[in-house]
Amino acid sequence: MEDGPRIRALLESDDPLAAEAALWADLRSVGTPLIEPHPDDPDTCLVTFLWYADRPVERVVVNEAVSSLPPEARALSLAPGTSTWFATWPVKSDVRTTYHFEVFAGSGSERIGDEHARVREPHDYSVLGSPESVLVCPGAEPLSWADRRPDIPRGTVTGAVLGDGREVWVYTPPGYDHLADPLGVLVVLDGHARHSAVTVLDNLHADGRIEPTAAILVGQLDRNAELTCDAGFSRFLAWELLPWAREAYRLTAAPARTVITGCSLGGLCAAYTGLRHPEAFGNVLMLSGSVWWDPDTLREYFQLAGSGPRAIGARSRTPAIIGEYMRAERAAIRIFQEVGAFETGPPPATPHQIHASRHFRDVLTLKGYDYVYREFAGGHDETWWRSHLGDGLIWLTDPRGADRG
Structure with a gap:
């Protein structure tokens, strides 16, 4: 699948570690996933799921609720010379979906939320036991009834x-x-x-x-x-x-x-x-x-x-x-x-x-x-x-x- 300009810059850099540091400095500020315009379709965006490996891992897969893709098609790639795993998908701009990563190391795997997610929600039946990561594309329907308001009476x-x-x-x-x-x-x-x-x-x-x-x-x-x-x-x-x-x-x-x-x-x-x-x-x-x-x-x-x-x-x-x-x-x-x-x-x-x-x-x-x-x-x-x-x-x-x- 086509990579967005930010990932292409990382992959083509002569100094991948410096490029990686600059990328993550920005991502920690604006949040993940990386969402960029699609060059050929205004109703589609390029969504890049990113995970930074702070330990040796063998495989990283993103799990979400919209693609119906098999695990091998949801696997992230490791950017050469870095600790950054990524996968870029074209996604329709009205999509909203919960997601998490499954990280494989040794004989087991671990479900991990995206700690830098732009949107995190306290779901009723979370598989993680903590707020879930949510991808909200630019044209997604705004949802607000479940957002807790600090200034209203409570039952x-x-x-x-x-x-x-x-x-x-x-x-x-x-x-x-x-x-x-x-x-x-x-x-x-x-x-x-x-x-x-x-x-x-x-x-x-x-x-x-x-x-x-x-x-x-x-x-x-x-x-x-x-x-x-x-x-x-x-x-x-x-x-x-x-x-x-x-x-x-x-x-x-x-x-x-x-x-x-x-x-x-x-x-x-x-x-x-x-x-x-x-x-x-x-x-x-x-x-x-x-x-x-x-x-x-x-x-x-x-x-x-x-x-x-x-x-x-x-x-x-x-x-x-x-x-x-x-x-x-x-x-x-x-x-x-x-x-x-x-x-x-x-x-x-x-x-x-x-x-x-x-x-x-x-x-x-x-x-x-x-x-x-x-x-x-x-x-x-x-x-x-x-x-x-x-x-x-x-x-x-x-x-x-x-x-x-």
């Missing part, structure tokens, strides 16, 4: 343990003690005490974009079982969790003011629960919901793991949630659905996430649902979900109305 989060040992946390908005009317309700799957939904709700309340709303952040006991179209778990959410919360807090019982949301498998569960229990949840907010999911596909995938490739000609099935919506009468729910335009996985997703999501959208159209469907310029990636939770809540609940497009 309160209180934890509880239910009878089955499940942890839940309840967020109440600023001024809750002085509010007379029952609050709107947001149920967040895969929840925890510091979930970004808390910041999103604080910001939405501060800007007056939603009615006063409480959130129930639900911890999972076994997410792979509970979030995959499980009738018992959905019944628990509707018939046990909501009544428990209403006894302890002043919450609405109106399904039209109650939203269930989740990301990935959580989005799948939200769609399934809304269909099964519209008497409890009148609004579904899916962020990269795993619409591709099918239990038989998963079972075959794990059975074949280690026993050779899947037979050529094996056919994919209609995903479970699409079949559920096709067979059922239209439920009295509204749906906000988003998916990354580059979500062509994860294995064993057949069909791929993006194609299954479009199929689900078409079923919603056929059935006459009130819904929004959007594709963002990213992959299966929390950097988008954190802020777009706010967009979904505005469309589903804003009493002043919102753009339905």
Whole structure:
């Protein structure tokens, strides 16, 4: 792939160490990755991922959520005579993606964030246990609902343990003690005490974009079982969790003011629960919901793991949630659905996430649902979900109305 001018200058320098020192002095000030204009396409930029080796390493690979490239195509090269590893890619200028490095040395590898990243975010489910590195190209959509503001009132989060040992946390908005009317309700799957939904709700309340709303952040006991179209778990959410919360807090019982949301498998569960229990949840907010999911596909995938490739000609099935919506009468729910335009996985997703999501959208159209469907310029990636939770809540609940497009 074509290198940008800064890397070409390093590679062509007669004094690579001096050129490297000058490059990193600049990068430590402006941040990484290096983003430069593409010489032939104004809608594309040249992005150079850079890692400085402070120890001997054998290989460096960049992992991100948009390219779907195999590891060998994501490997960085070592600039001769330096400690700088680099890889330059042409990237569309509206792309935003989380990334990290995988550094191989000896018999093992280590995941490492980009310590000089221009953008770092505290993700809810970080693989690093620290803020994630994020590439934000020049034309990427600005995201702000999940940014913590220092000068606004904050809600309160209180934890509880239910009878089955499940942890839940309840967020109440600023001024809750002085509010007379029952609050709107947001149920967040895969929840925890510091979930970004808390910041999103604080910001939405501060800007007056939603009615006063409480959130129930639900911890999972076994997410792979509970979030995959499980009738018992959905019944628990509707018939046990909501009544428990209403006894302890002043919450609405109106399904039209109650939203269930989740990301990935959580989005799948939200769609399934809304269909099964519209008497409890009148609004579904899916962020990269795993619409591709099918239990038989998963079972075959794990059975074949280690026993050779899947037979050529094996056919994919209609995903479970699409079949559920096709067979059922239209439920009295509204749906906000988003998916990354580059979500062509994860294995064993057949069909791929993006194609299954479009199929689900078409079923919603056929059935006459009130819904929004959007594709963002990213992959299966929390950097988008954190802020777009706010967009979904505005469309589903804003009493002043919102753009339905």
